[in-house]
Amino acid sequence: MTHPTDPGRRRFLTRGLLAGGTLMLTGCDRLSRSDAMQPLFAASEGLTQRAHRLLASREALAREYGPEDIAPTFRANGTTMPREVDYLRLAAGDFRDWRLEVDGLVEQPQAFSLADLRAMPARTQITRHDCVEGWSCIGEWTGVVLGELLARVGVRDEAHFVVFHCADRYGGGERYYESLDLREALHPQTLLAYGLNGGDLPIANGAPLRLRAERQLGYKMAKYVMRLELVASFAHLGRGRGGYWEDRGYRWWAGI
Amino acid sequence: MRLLGATRHASRPTVIKRHSVFTRLWHWINVICLAILLMSGLQIFNAHPALYWGQDSSFDAPALSIGAMRTDDGALRGITRIGDLRFDTTGVLGVSGPRADRERRAFPAWATLPGPRWLAMGRQWHFLAGWIFAPLLVAYLIYLVASGQLRRRLLPRCDEWSRLGHVVVEHLRLRFPRGEEARHYNLLQKLAYLLVLFGLAPLVVLTGLTMSPTMDAAWPWLLDVFGGRQSARTLHFLAAAALLAFFVVHLLLVLVSGVGNNLRSMITGRYALPPDHALPKKKETRDDASH
Numbered sequence: 417m418t419h420p421t422d423p424g425r426r427r428f429l430t431r432g433l434l435a436g437g438t439l440m441l442t443g444c445d446r447l448s449r450s451d452a453m454q455p456l457f458a459a460s461e462g463l464t465q466r467a468h469r470l471l472a473s474r475e476a477l478a479r480e481y482g483p484e485d486i487a488p489t490f491r492a493n494g495t496t497m498p499r500e501v502d503y504l505r506l507a508a509g510d511f512r513d514w515r516l517e518v519d520g521l522v523e524q525p526q527a528f529s530l531a532d533l534r535a536m537p538a539r540t541q542i543t544r545h546d547c548v549e550g551w552s553c554i555g556e557w558t559g560v561v562l563g564e565l566l567a568r569v570g571v572r573d574e575a576h577f578v579v580f581h582c583a584d585r586y587g588g589g590e591r592y593y594e595s596l597d598l599r600e601a602l603h604p605q606t607l608l609a610y611g612l613n614g615g616d617l618p619i620a621n622g623a624p625l626r627l628r629a630e631r632q633l634g635y636k637m638a639k640y641v642m643r644l645e646l647v648a649s650f651a652h653l654g655r656g657r658g659g660y661w662e663d664r665g666y667r668w669w670a671g672i
Numbered sequence: 673m674r675l676l677g678a679t680r681h682a683s684r685p686t687v688i689k690r691h692s693v694f695t696r697l698w699h700w701i702n703v704i705c706l707a708i709l710l711m712s713g714l715q716i717f718n719a720h721p722a723l724y725w726g727q728d729s730s731f732d733a734p735a736l737s738i739g740a741m742r743t744d745d746g747a748l749r750g751i752t753r754i755g756d757l758r759f760d761t762t763g764v765l766g767v768s769g770p771r772a773d774r775e776r777r778a779f780p781a782w783a784t785l786p787g788p789r790w791l792a793m794g795r796q797w798h799f800l801a802g803w804i805f806a807p808l809l810v811a812y813l814i815y816l817v818a819s820g821q822l823r824r825r826l827l828p829r830c831d832e833w834s835r836l837g838h839v840v841v842e843h844l845r846l847r848f849p850r851g852e853e854a855r856h857y858n859l860l861q862k863l864a865y866l867l868v869l870f871g872l873a874p875l876v877v878l879t880g881l882t883m884s885p886t887m888d889a890a891w892p893w894l895l896d897v898f899g900g901r902q903s904a905r906t907l908h909f910l911a912a913a914a915l916l917a918f919f920v921v922h923l924l925l926v927l928v929s930g931v932g933n934n935l936r937s938m939i940t941g942r943y944a945l946p947p948d949h950a951l952p953k954k955k956e957t958r959d960d961a962s963h
Binding site: 437440441444445448449453456457460461463464468471472473476477478479481485487491544546547548549550551552553554630631632633661664665666667671672 | 704707708711716717719720722724727728729731785786787790791792793795796797799800803883884885886887888889890891892895901902905
């Protein structure tokens with residue numbers, strides 16, 4: 417009988433393990449480029465979303481911090497200066513002519529000026545922004561609670577999602593957009609923010625209005641918001657996945 | 673015990689049943705999951721190759737960062753900073769790839785999944801493997817406790833501690849228990865497995881969960897336990913590094929302590945007690961331990 421530590425066998429096993437490992441990883445790269453893994457990835461996203469919905473109640477709040485925790489400068493990411501002519505004209509006029517259109521599956525489509533929004537009940541919260549890249553930044557946001565605004569226009573029963581249409585084309589490509597389902601849209605900390613750290617929202621951070629969805633990652637939080645559209649499905653928008661980054665391979669559920 | 677001990681002198685070694693089918697399945701699924709988790713984790717790290725301590729990112733003062741800079745002669749150098757220390761890690765960290773076609777990236781392509789820079793895909797692999805790894809970990813820990821294996825096989829007995837020094841020295845000499853002594857895990861094995869099963873593995877899962885903003889809303893205590901999301905991210909990285917270190921030592925010890933026998937015990941469950949030819953007297957080993 418061969419001794420278990422026979423060098424020939426050991427070499428064979430080591431090489432086998434190494435070859436197996438290399439094969440597996442080359443395989444993973446190939447699988448990444450094919451569609452074969454998509455059903456499994458989608459299932460994993462579904463599990464995450466269901467688990468999150470089970471564990472985090474409708475009302476469960478994101479942590480709010482103290483003024484001493486606010487970062488010296490709030491890091492701006494993605495588009496920091498839109499180049500679209502229409503947007504630049506609005507910015508030049510201090511967004512006095514800017515209007516937030518709210519339409520789609522609503523009882524009364526309406527347009528709101530910044531002054532209209534500022535006149536509505538405001539919420540201020542010091543929260544942590546978590547970027548999908550891995551970093552976090554704490555800032556103080558002031559804005560109108562999205563649920564309040566939706567109550568004013570009246571959401572119809574068929575509506576499932578709020579789509580945020582933005583002014584910017586990230587990297588000069590397609591227009592940025594994002595979507596939240598109503599549960600996340602009606603969360604008490606979900607704001608359309610017009611203020612950051614006590615001042616007006618800077619252009620780099622999404623002026624005049626950006627979304628804050630505090631239980632989601634940063635890519636959900638659309639900047640330069642121009643229009644809200646209530647829809648039953650987002651299949652007809654962009655490439656049909658519910659957002660600019662979702663259309664580029666990121667998952668729609670951005671709670672992780 | 674005495675009867676079994678008699679087989680030491682027989683030519684064929686005693687074969688025992690070492691691992692249950694659940695343990696063996698779990699082990700090999702973990703091999704795949706942890707490889708995917710580690711490599712896709714490095715892909716995710718590459719999206720923002722810096723670590724911080726606290727609730728958020730103090731961008732000016734990361735605890736660790738991996739970056740690249742161009743020298744005066746135009747060459748790309750990979751620079752890794754740990755606190756105030758600065759290391760040139762060109763070729764591996766910060767800047768890697770073929771010499772003619774150097775690429776700025778924290779961890780090199782051979783270490784990440786997928787190889788090219790692709791955060792969205794890295795995340796998908798990471799969460800899919802996490803969904804297999806974490807529930808199975810919970811199931812296995814429950815199984816260890818409920819089946820009594822934790823107490824029987826992993827918790828050190830009081831009388832073992834006095835032999836700690838001896839066991840460490842023997843391991844450093846790459847001399848492993850033989851015969852009846854090999855029937856049970858030795859103290860170092862017990863401590864290593866306990867640390868990984870009940871320390872590092874739960875730590876890596878919980879710090880992973882802390883990075884999820886929805887989980888932080890669901891379980892705000894996660895932020896308090898780990899001192900903030902960025903601390904949790906740093907601990908997640910360190911726990912992963914510790915698991916990798918465990919894997920390296922584990923693999924080396926498997927290789928040098930009878931690779932065929934060890935592999936067989938994790939595939940079929942059967943483990944042959946290494947023949948006890950040296951037969952050291954109990955008394956001598958106790959003397960050893962006191963040195």
